[in-house]
Amino acid sequence: MVNIKEVAKAAGVSASTVSRALTGKIPVSEDARIRVMAAVEKMNYQPNAFAQGLKGGRIQTIGLVIPNVRSLVFPAAIRGIEDTAGQHGYTVVLCNTDENIEKERFYIENLRRRLIDGFIFSTARPGHEYLLDLPSEGVPVVFMIRQLGKAINTVVLDNEGGAYEAIRYMLSRGLKNIALINGSLDLPLYRHRYEGYLRALQEAGAAEPADMVVHGISGWDDGYQVMKELLDKGHRPDAVFATSDPKAMGIIRAIRDIGLRVPQDISVMGFDNLDFSSQIDPPLTTVAQPFYEMGVRACRRLIQMIEKGQNSRPKVEILSAQLVVRKSVI
Amino acid sequence: MVNIKEVAKAAGVSASTVSRALTGKIPVSEDARIRVMAAVEKMNYQPNAFAQGLKGGRIQTIGLVIPNVRSLVFPAAIRGIEDTAGQHGYTVVLCNTDENIEKERFYIENLRRRLIDGFIFSTARPGHEYLLDLPSEGVPVVFMIRQLGKAINTVVLDNEGGAYEAIRYMLSRGLKNIALINGSLDLPLYRHRYEGYLRALQEAGAAEPADMVVHGISGWDDGYQVMKELLDKGHRPDAVFATSDPKAMGIIRAIRDIGLRVPQDISVMGFDNLDFSSQIDPPLTTVAQPFYEMGVRACRRLIQMIEKGQNSRPKVEILSAQLVVRKSVI
DNA sequence: CTGAAAGCGCTTACAG
């Protein structure tokens, strides 16, 4: 590959001038600039990123740390990040941690060694407080989807509001006895969905049906299992609020397995609006998360921190959820 | 971050010796090695990857170029790649091209500038023949899922065999009139599935039902649309072979929309075995692709090429498909 | 086996 000296020679200037013309921070005569640009163009010169990185410059790479790409919530967010990164000339390194703190630490060390410019984490949760120290070590960090305190720039959903609207809608449809099948309360996002559920119930003067409120459920198999147990115990809620679309899918299967219909006998509300949630039977009524947009915002914020520095107080950006009415709620 | 000189000082040796002790290619006295290792450990020294890269070493990063992470076939393959890469100390840069050749070229240039060690492409298709030149420019390349000739190391599915088995199974269930709703014949993988379909039909002495064979269909919306048209025209196949699970989902919706049942009235066979294909109603009978395994193999091969060089002829590795019987075929 | 030195390809303070 052609280097800066060859370009300098071709343009009839010094390497310094080529560098200055290219970075654009230090003034260069118009004449020199034109000759350099012509040579760069002609020779298809691309500065060596290692040399630039070694000089303490940015390498224009960000690390994206998530639990698992196979979890259906992440692909859209990844696209948002990657598209935005690409527009700014950045590249994205993908890391899956499986919620495993060892893997997470490994990736952080490994990536810092490469002097990654910054990180986006979707792995924040209790036990991962050491992530909060990264900024003080000079590493720009943004949290996305999941949060952990307020000391880090964060982009999340209004989980409380989304759940609240979902329950309000179900109540408005005449549904009264609404079970909740929720994820782990370790994660604020599930805690907030629970709080939204409770608020809507309270406002309607309804009591929490405590024996039909289950936390710590994840994915369709778990969802199927817990719903089956509820049904086996004789519970017959009017509706179930599943705080993720996969759980909703398992729940629908369990309901049908005992010969009941969705939504005629039991309504099911999901949460996420995954790409295929419109395709299942019945098409899922659910709360949409703007995953792509979250990715875009998280990435923009990170790049801004990388390029302009963190000059203001960290901000927790909360995006609105949106109810998507389809056919799984009566 | 601590650099090699500080480690050298602490260990009472020269930087050269530290480097040699660490890389391990050039002999170092046992005594020196121990002192170096102790200092490295104590100071938590990590060599600067830029400096190493600048010296012409490997940067231990591979570029993964796919059409779109949101396409449900990729996440599992990505995990296979990333897990394997991680085991070897490699990091994965993810690039989405949306089948757009400009984006693809942009990424290739951008990544080569960073001296990526090699590429895995899932974007091979007619029009992308320039990818075939990469190896001659010294860039290790592996194709995964999609192939383009035989000049590149490739990991793909036995698409012909998978389709053949699917049709054989349907025939064995007494299904005769089997429609085909297929993807674009531009891609060898769909061409091969078509060939498998034809072979099974021929062997059974059945003719190709030409007016119920449609190519160029992609995704559930397309699948829904084309099935609806077929049905509207009065076609009533015994079964439909959809060459992807998303197409199968759209097809099932279309069948139900006109009041027919799956599989009692029309059976539907998918292809892919996506994570959620067991969860839909009816649970999808389909042909499983070992996506994770394909990722593992592709990544292993690439790392081998990076570290050992391409010393043998390129190989096209063909993995077996497996029929997964569930409930959408009678 | 070991150290001093050169050099990878940039950027930037220094001197003009």
Add this chain to the structure above:
DNA sequence: CTGAAAGCGCTTACAG
């Protein structure tokens, strides 16, 4: 505005 030089942190051929 411009060039020569230093230096980022490594690795490795060179000399011993």
